[in-house]
Amino acid sequence: MSNFLSSSIGKKLIMSLSGLFLVVFLLVHLSINLLILFDSTGGLYNEAVHFMGTNPLIKVMEPVLAIGFIVHIVYATILTLQNQKATPTKYNVTQKTKTFSWASKNMYILGFAVLAFLVLHIIQFYVKMKITDTAPIVEATGGHDGYKLVTDLFTQHGTLSYVYCAVYVLAGILLGLHIRHGFWSAFQTIGWNNYTWKSRLFTLATIFAWVIAIGYSILPLYMTFFL
Incomplete structure (x- = not known):
């Protein structure tokens, strides 16, 4: 079992899962x-934030999630370095263009960009709510006002709010590109790589990538220009 996990296929499986x-x-x-889009008072969003912050199961999942990120990043780095050593330096340009999409050729770069954004996101929200306890407070409940913390970032900093909006929109697009290739590729690694399922999963990955890209982009645009 240990030999399998240390093999190239085993590492790809771990990264995929x-x-x-x-x-x-x-x-x-x-x-x-x-x-946030469905309640301009922020009450609904704050209730969800409070639930996520106090639910015992979520507290258990937080370190598991962190481990998931670390494992994914570490194995992605290992496989990328191995591929760079194993791949010839010269390519047939025509065949390369036909076979690989831009996202598939730049998955590590996309992942690194998403990671950089994740660090920024953690500093702006998670650190303030979980570590330094400097997030705004809802007076009625004494809990964190996640709605105000989020919306203030895009409405209370002048030109900087527009910069944040642009960064978050770009991050949403890059995340969508990363997922578009990674989603179906993960299932292919697991074994769903026959012709029928490959086509279906690629279509599903494309739809899912659009949902993620639009969903994560529409929020900063809404808060910046409509609140």
Whole structure:
């Protein structure tokens, strides 16, 4: 078993499974964030934030999620370095263009860009709510006012708010590109690589990537220009 996990296929399997696990997190996170669009008072979003912050199961999942990110990043780095050593330096340009999309050729770069954004996102929100406890407070409940923390970033900093908006929109697009290739590739690694399922999964990955890109982009645009 240890030999399999240390093999190239085993490493790809670990990276794929950790990636699919993170996809579930992205869906949950997006569904909560989209509550902002349906309640301009912020009450609905704050209730969700309070639930996520106090639920015992979520507290257990936080370190698991962190481990998932670390595992995915580490194995992606290992496989990328191995591929660079194993891949010839010269290519047939025509065949390369036909076979690979831009996203598939730049998955590590896309992943690194998403990671850089994730660090910024953690500093702006998670650190203030979980570590330094400097997030605004809802007077009625004494809990964190996640709605004000989020919306203030895009409405209370003048020109800087527009910069944040542009960064978050770009991050949403890059995340969509990363997922578009990674989603179907993960299932292919697991074994769903016959002709029929490959076509279906590629279509599903494209739809899912659009949902993620639009979902994560529409929020900063809404808060910056409509609040």
